[in-house]
Amino acid sequence: MALRRVAIDTYHENVVYLNRDCAVYRAEGFQALSKVEVRANGRKILATLNVVDDGSIVGCGEVGLSEDAFAQMGVDNGHTVSVSQAEPPESMGALFRKINGERLNKNDFLAIVRDIAHHHYSKIELTAFVVATNRGEMDRDEVFYLTDAMVACGRRLDWRSNLVVDKHCIGGIPGNRTSMLLVPIVAAHGMLCPKTSSRAITSPAGTADTMEVLANVELPFDQLSDIVRDHHGCLAWGGTADLSPADDVLISVERPLSLDSPAQMVASILSKKIAAGSTHLVLDIPIGPTAKVRSMPEAQRLRRLFEYVASRMHLSLDVVITDGRQPIGFGIGPVLEARDVMRVLENDPRAPNDLRQKALRLAGRLIECDPDVRGGEGFSIARDILDSGRALSCMNAIVQAQGSKHFNHNQPKLGALTFEVLAHANGVVTGIDNLHIARVARLAGAPKVQGAGVDLVRKLGDAVSMGDVLYRVYADFSTDLEFARQLSNKFSGYTVGGVEDLPHVFVEF
Known part of the structure; x- marks a missing residue:
């Protein structure tokens, strides 16, 4: 069959596209979301099957590959490839044991991470692993096994120095x-x-x-x-x-689910x-009250x-x-x-x-x-x-x-559209919601629009009067500006009160 590049970003998941009327599709008994193997020039990838009914996307006699999958194949558009049913990943037994709450050993994690790094898992299987390792706390040896496996399954740089x-x-x-x-x-x-x-x-x-x-x-x-x-x-x-590389694949599942367990965080960062x-x-x-870690005992455990x-x-x-x-x-x-x-x-x-x-x-x-x-x-x-x-x-x-971009920080190129968020009471700033302010900045277009974002005018402990500017929002597109405005109108992200309301923090400097 002829290879066709389908310009769809599937975010760290290999996806293959077959036309429903394709003879191979019917003969092999494929079905949507099943795992298939694509081969060409001695190279193979495993991918999740999507079935299309539009011949302009993938025609009969063609095999479509998503952006990531096409890059991994390393052959030109139109190259002849073969497609077959894929064998289940070797680590599926270990995955099922983890789903059942069992403790895995070093070889189990190595097998799972190797299959993840090689894109042998579908998004469904990845989600099962992420949820299984998040649902019940892994013991510290399991976290070590996961970290070690994630390092072993990728490139390791050597700077030839004892101090890096x-x-x-x-x-x-x-x-x-x-x-x-x-x-x-x-x-x-x-x-x-x-x-x-x-x-x-x-x-x-x-x-x-x-x-x-x-x-x-x-x-x-x-x-x-x-x-x-x-x-x-x-x-x-x-x-x-x-x-x-397994970390990049796991992140593609963890982020949409807003899962960031201590075990996964440690393995991701240290690997x-x-x-x-x-x-x-x-x-x-x-x-902090709106940080990932919100108490000293939690910080000490981490x-x-x-x-x-x-x-x-x-x-x-x-x-x-x-x-x-x-x-x-x-x-x-x-x-x-x-x-x-x-x-x-x-x-x-x-x-x-x-x-x-x-x-x-x-x-x-x-x-x-x-x-x-x-x-x-x-x-x-x-x-x-x-x-x-x-x-x-x-x-x-x-x-x-x-390669310098010749940035002038005295005259930075900010978004052409802007609005200000004002204080609705007198007092001092007693709270700034990290998550909310970050969301306002993203709705304004950051980071894709470099000049978009939020410029804070007041910080914790600053005195404010009603009508004072708390922050300015910058955007390049009216729709982005309006989304950010609607969110900040619901809640500015700031709390104004008395000095006694300022949150205490314990730091170790």
Whole structure:
């Protein structure tokens, strides 16, 4: 049969399309959502079958493949391929045991993760695994087995250095672009910090989205390797490095279901960092009323699980519990966040102080991984690097090496359409809902529209009078602006009250 590329993004799921009137479809007894095997030139993929009745999509005698599946086949449009019924994945027995609540061993998880990484599972089977591992807490050894398997089933980078540092936040706090400050600070100190980051999935911007405002982030690994060797760091999208590929597939199911269990979080984060070649990691766990983690006991349980698995994986881990009561910085959205980052690097008086201080403290913790630095000295070293302009020079060098976009943070190109959200009472800001503000920014178009998002004018503890501006929303399209306006009209995301109503937070700096 002739291969046909069907330009549909099925998000980490291989899908094959056959016409209902196709002789092969009828002869083989295929049915919709069954698993089929497609072969060509000695290569094969497993895919979920979709049946079409429109010959303009896939005609008789043709096999259609979704974007991901077509890329994996590695042959041209029109190439001859064969299609047959697929055997069930070898790990199905282990999957069924997990669904029944049984404890799995190291080989069970390796088999399951290998089949996931090779796209042998349908979305239904993936969902069953994600729900089964979320429904009942996996014990800490199972989390280690899952993490180890996720590393084993992908590429593992070797930077030929005994000290490769990185930082990661568990997420949920808008505007938290500390990585874009930490990398140039740590790199200017002479430490290796090859930062491969993700794009946003449910947030208004990921590190890669914001860095893309300044420079190219989709670069071949050989080029990134040269940049890291020359400048001690990079800020790039990690999607081309094939690091822990099973994690990318699992995320495609976890995010729509809003599942983010501690076990899956630990395995996802640590597998990516270990596969990226990190030897030392600072992990940021924010606590707040609308953060992912909302109490100190919950944060301590998560810390202990991270520390256990990291120790088994021979990764040096420093967990830092931080203030997650509100967004970090002022801007939420790629251009606005890039503006804040550059203002901090340039020591601009308009720079958000919370972003500066948090980045300095996290960078200080990483600098203290240097055996020549005494404990407690990291913050002052990081501050000196930032204040002297060395971090800015390092960032500019990385931007030029990755391909500068010539971003002007003094005149950032924001969305042409805007509206302001105003306070409805007098008092002080006692609450800012992270999730709600992030949703407003996404409805405004972020991160796909780089200049869209939310620019905060008031932060926690600020005094406000009725009619004062709380934040401004930017969009490029009237429909996006209207969606964001409707949501903010229902609830601004801000709570105004008395000073005594301010939420307390316990941080470990």
